[in-house]
Amino acid sequence: MADYNLNADNTHFFADVCKNFDYAAQFTKHDAGLLDQIKSCNSVYRFRFPIRKGDGFEVIDAWRVEHSQHQSPTKGGIRYSEMVNEDEVMALAALMTYKCAIVNVPFGGAKGGIRINPKNYTVQELENITRRYTVELAKKNFIGPSIDVPAPDYGTGEREMSWIADTYATMNPGQLDAMGSVTGKPISLHGIQGRREATGRGVAIAIRECVDVAEDMEKLGLSTGISGKRIIVQGLGNVGYYTAKFLQEYGGIIVGICEFEGAIYNANGLDVESVFQQRKSTGSILNYPGVTVFKNSAEGLEQPCDILVPAALENQITAENAGRIQAKIIAEGANGPTTPEAESIFYAKGGIIIPDMYANAGGVTVSYFEWLKNLSHVAFGRINRRFEENTNLNMVNMVEGITGIKLSPVQRATIVKGASELELVNSGLEDTMIRSYHEIRETFKNTEKIDTLRTAAFVGAINKIAVSYQTLGVWP
Known part of the structure; x- marks a missing residue:
């Protein structure tokens, strides 16, 4: 994914998260000290290390923040970006804590970052950086399957996760659960089916659930259901691409x-796969045929649509451009893409924001499944799939014998088939996203004076985390 706003001031991101937390906390009845404990970052590790680059050396700045250990292990991605700073990593770690609570995943929140532009380094140099980063985390006990489990984020992917897993396993010979020290790994290195597209699929499901509520859509002047909705997506990286792909499969029209x-727009719709392949082969979306082109990417956010999905970086919708956003629903695929000031402006216009803490939780949900797979050392479906198929086959044979009705081979195969790992993962993800959305909405509808879904999500997260502290006896 590419950089969008290299000059953005991200030094207030953690303050924005805390501001949202404080606002939501007034709707709870917890002790002020407990609320302060939940909000604070427990452990912040900043370090520097040298790497050889060309004929010389370069010193790399890196961070790992463990926001909350109310559940173990902590969990969160590692991003590689020139814009990474301590405030941003703290904010993202805090959001991970609340995100895990919202979707009922038993992790504390964490986040990591390395201040580099990956494009400026060779593959060998990136491997050296990643492995050295892992060594530094291990030296301070900031990584491990029961301690802190990293995952991919902006600028990282399966390749980097495999380097981390290998480095950790090398440093811990004989540790049976070593592969559980990191998620988002390739399938060949004990990853899990469906992880790559999980965040985008989760965003798409979140949007689908939102627009399926007739009462809410009526207030927006929109029809119920995703079919025919005009959608603009910012970011054609992993999250944006899969979000757009699944929304298109659900019947949505990707118009921008x-x-x-820059940005492209076509009111009649774009073929997501075609645009993706165009960019992959040429390096740009701007030469895609039959579209209106905007050299300023921000202008693309302001074009006519029903749903806007910012799936790039934080602080993309601000007080400066919020008034020009024509969408009635913003679904936050990225972390923190809407500033608090912009959110107030958008809600004043009568819109709905599906908050990042919920909307992009598909990644950590499937990471949880991968972690469970690594600890159990058994792929989902491996033990019971054949048994299910034989049971279903016996049932079909019995029904055919009683009724005399013979099913076609296709019908038999459809009924008999046992669930694969991918199908089980997608089923678990869908169930998680559906349940969580309606849990948030119930809090929103039933708690007096709560005015946004984000506040409702925070309230739910705070309550769950508070219960964890109290149950563990950490707090009276």
């Missing part, structure tokens, strides 16, 4: 796509 080099 924004990337760092």
